[in-house]
Amino acid sequence: MKLKVVILSLSVFTYTGFTAQNIQNNPGSNHGNKFEQLGTILPTPNIYRTASGAPGHGYWQNRADYSITAYLDEDKRNLKGSETITYYNNSPDDLDYIWLQLDENQQSSVKKADFPYSSTLPKASNDQQLRPTDLPVSDNGYGVNLEKVTDASGNPLKYTVNKTMMRIDLPKVLKKGEKLVFKIDWNYNIPNRMKMGGRGGYENFPEDGNDLYTMTQWYPRMCVYSDFHGWQNHQFTGRGEFALVFGNFKVSMNVPADHIVGGTGECKNYDQVLTPEQLARYNKSKTSAEPVEIVTLDEAKKAEKNHSKQRKTWTFEANDVRDFAWTSSRKFVWDGMGVLIPENNNKVMAMSFYPKEAYNLYRKYSTKAVAHTIKTYSEFTIPYPYPVAQSVEAANGMEYPMICFNYGRTEKDGTYSEGIKNGMLGVVIHEVGHNFFPMIINSDERQWSWMDEGLNTFVEYLTEERWDNKFPSKRGPAWTIVDYMKLPKDQLEPIMSNSENIIQFGPNAYSKPATGLNILRETIMGRELFDKAFKTYAKRWAFRHPEPADFFRTMEDASGEDLDWFWRGWFYGTDPVDIAIDKVTIATPNLETPAREAKETKYKVDKPAVNDFEDISKIRNREDKNITFYVEKDKEAQDFYYRYDRGQEKVDNNKEYTFKVEGTEPLTQKEKDKFKNITAYQIDFVNKGGLVMPIILEFTFEDGTKLTDKSSAQIWRMNEQKASKTFYFDKKLKSIQLDPMRETADIDTSNNFWSNDGGNAQVSKFELFKQKEGGNTRGASNGKVNPMQAAGKK
Incomplete structure (x- = not known):
């Protein structure tokens, strides 16, 4: 329903008050730096x-x-x-x-990077931990x-090996446009990732005596050399993941003959x-429009019982x-x-x-979730360019090009909880989604x-929403980040x-950036621009x-939205969102405002406009013989006021003149009827x-109808x-709800509501009158006598 809106001014009714915190970098001012450009915070653009x-x-x-x-x-797990x-x-x-990366050295007790954490006495321990x-x-x-x-x-x-990095000193300089061909032979003992942690290794299944291998970060890999970092x-x-170089791979894996192998790229010898x-x-x-079992459950169960001593070589290209x-x-x-x-x-x-332990979940959902993910991500980013996309159940979550490792096992009877199902779907979508961020971008x-992680988690959320509108996404919606934003600053x-x-x-790495992007899409920019x-x-x-900076600048460049305030606050800061309704002032128009009679005021004509004090520049300009002033060259520019400013025109500046100020008229009955239901509400907000x-x-009126309004963040630019x-509404307001859909990640919703308490709030009046029409042309004197008129000159 559209309400009538009239522009007037008003007076006071107080709700309840709060005090906003100081502004970072400028605590003495209401107008800090929240809306300033990022400027030199971002690197200087270049070629x-x-x-x-x-x-x-x-x-x-x-x-x-x-x-x-x-x-x-x-046998040797090597x-x-x-x-x-x-x-x-x-x-x-x-x-x-x-420089090359030797990631497996992180599993070594003597070669690892050694980024220790503080340790304290345990409250309890088990026999394996206590040594x-x-x-x-x-x-x-x-290690390698x-x-x-x-x-x-x-x-x-x-x-030279430095922990998880290896530098090769070249016998001659590798110049621009040249290539270097070199060879490395290596081996390492494969860790039990279920006990030692990490992304790659083996998992042993004691019930059938078999291992499941996830071979990741398993070969010496080139570091990135870039324009912005040099050698990374x-x-x-073990935490910060990888910076890697694009290229082409040809890989052959010699494994036990009864093993099934999946890998990045396409297998070139399935026929063998x-x-x-x-x-x-x-x-x-x-x-097929439905997943087909290439290796069946019965075949997998039979293979578990026989450990072949024969070998096969699988060949992949990517x-x-x-x-x-x-x-x-x-x-x-x-x-x-x-x-x-x-x-x-x-x-x-x-x-x-997937192993049989995950069959009832993965057979039903995994491949379909893979398909859904690459199709949805293709809509929001770029079309998926690779020939393969694979999900492997391996009791963990980690991503690589065209292949990822996920969790999601059933109970022994084949049943599963809803939490395990949704977690499995979420991790498959997330890890498959990593094909786009960072495997391609x-x-x-x-x-x-x-x-x-943040960009991928955001598109994961969009993909989960496309999977099931009721999917219980834990990252993406604004309200889900509130508990984190509430934490003390020393934990942020x-x-x-x-x-x-x-x-x-x-x-920090997943939820907050994903939430920020969702707020940009739904609340700040809108879906089309975003x-x-x-x-x-x-x-x-x-x-x-x-x-x-490439991301920040592109988002602004392609949308026409200045988002520096958002990057500054959400990405570079730790302040939370807590906007509160401080007070509400209610007023109605006084329809019986009496007419104001016209009145006359006394005034004198303006004195010359020259400055009372001559500054140093004016004095030096007069003394400089090389300067000729325009009005001295062009006599036509020497008008009445040229002479008036120099005392050459005489005007009686003490003579008084009379100026008439127009009065107002009372409202007609028709106009009173037009405005009789108008109520004005001034809502004051504080940024806590x-x-x-x-x-x-969201406004709720006494008749049960509702209206919504959104003001952009720029409303804070003059006072943060x-x-x-x-x-101004033409019917009575019952309540006001700030952020009704919880879309701004406001950490305290208790101060987001105001109620009229049954219409008992104190209401003041403001004058409402009808202004007589009169001239107010810009540049004219509105009927006052000017010095030229007083002197009788033109």
Whole structure:
């Protein structure tokens, strides 16, 4: 229902008051820096990265191609590998050394990065945890064992290992446009990831004596050399993930003959490693609308009982990927189906690998969730470009190009809780979604976890919503971040913090950035503007290395929205949202305001407009013989006021003149009837939390009808602590609800409501009158005598 609105002014009724906190960086002012541009906080644009957020005309990135052979020794739980790396220097710089990552060294007691945490006495302990402190620390036998590092001809290369990083000193400088071919042979003992933690390793199933291997971060990998960082060789501590180079992979894995292998990319020899029946099912699955079991549950159960001593080699290829991971086990059920991505007409094989312990969940949902994810992400980012997307149940969650590892097992009787089902769906969507962030839009996870985890969690939320409108998403909706935003400041840090230094890692790297993007989409920008800008960012930085400024600038560039205030508050600050209704003032018009008679006032004509005090510039200009003033050159410019200012025109400045001020008229009965139901409400708000946000109001009237209003965050730009809004309604207001849909992450909703208490609030009056029409032309004197008239001159 549309209400009549009249613009008037008003008076006072007090509700209840609060005091806003000081403004960061400018505590003495109501007008701080919340709406100032980020300016030098962001890096200076250049030929590599433009002010618009797009890659510049000089943008470059290096590349690394890998040819790898791997041998999985199940008895010794050891992985032996040999790789040839072809590294392309596309940078404008000459390189005299290169850096590689040895991630498995993080599992070593003596080679790890050693980023310790404080430790305290336990309140309780178990027998496995309680053991004498090992001093000096002994080698636990894990980590990478380098057997050989040579050039393409087999000549040894000098190298230095620093914890989880390895520097190779080149025998000659690698110049711009040149490539380097070198070889590494290595091995390592595969850790039990269920006991030691980490992303890769094996899980043992005591009931049947089998292992499930997730081979991740398993080969020496090139570090990124970039325009914004140089070598990204920060140590791997287990938390901050990876900065990696795009390239092409050819990988062969020699495993026990009864193992099933899934990996990044496409397998090139299914005809050699599968039975004829399995190969036929695989080919059938390509065109199936429902997942087809390629390796059936019965076949997986039979394989569990027989540990083959024979070997098979599986060969995979993947192009334009930044990493390669694989899985191997005889326990796997394997299903798949073809999925068409309409945006690029790409036919993708969606597949899942899972042990019998997860069968009743994964057989029903996993591959369908994979398909749903790549299709939904394709709508919001770029069309999925790869030929394969895979989900592996491995009791954890971790992502790699075209393959990810997830959890979700049933009870022994095959039943499962709703929480396990929703958690399994959420993790599959999340990890498959990582194909886009950061596997394609390739951010630096070692430095900025939020650029992959936060952006991915946001699109995960959109994808969960498309899966089921009732899906209980835990990250994305504004209200879900409130408990984190309420925490004391000593437990918070800005989103723009290094991955290793974050206390509340999950909320900070996942939830808060995802929530911020959802607030931008739903509340601040609107879906149309946001979706276009977000898609532009994905398109611009697909298969490239974006930095935070590239994201911030693109979102503004493609939408036409100045969002610096939002990045400043939500990403660089720790202030929460807590906007409160401070007081409500109610007034009605006095319809019987008496007419005001016209009256005369006395005045004198204006004196010359010259300054009483002549400043130093005027004096020096007169003394400077090189300066000729325009009015001295052009006599036509010397009018009456030229002479008046110099005392050459005489005007009686003491003579009084009379000026008539028009009166007002009383309202007619028709006008009284028009305004008789109008009530004015002035709502005063205080910003208790410090973070500015739009003001969203829901008005409920005495007749039960409702109206909503939204003011953008810019309402706070002149005063970041207080704001007021006045509304004029032609029916009585019962209550006001601030942020009715809980879409701004307000941490205290107890101060978001006002009620008229049955209409008993004190109401004041304001005058309402009819103004007589009169001239008010800009530039005219409105009937007053000017000096020219007083002197009788023109």
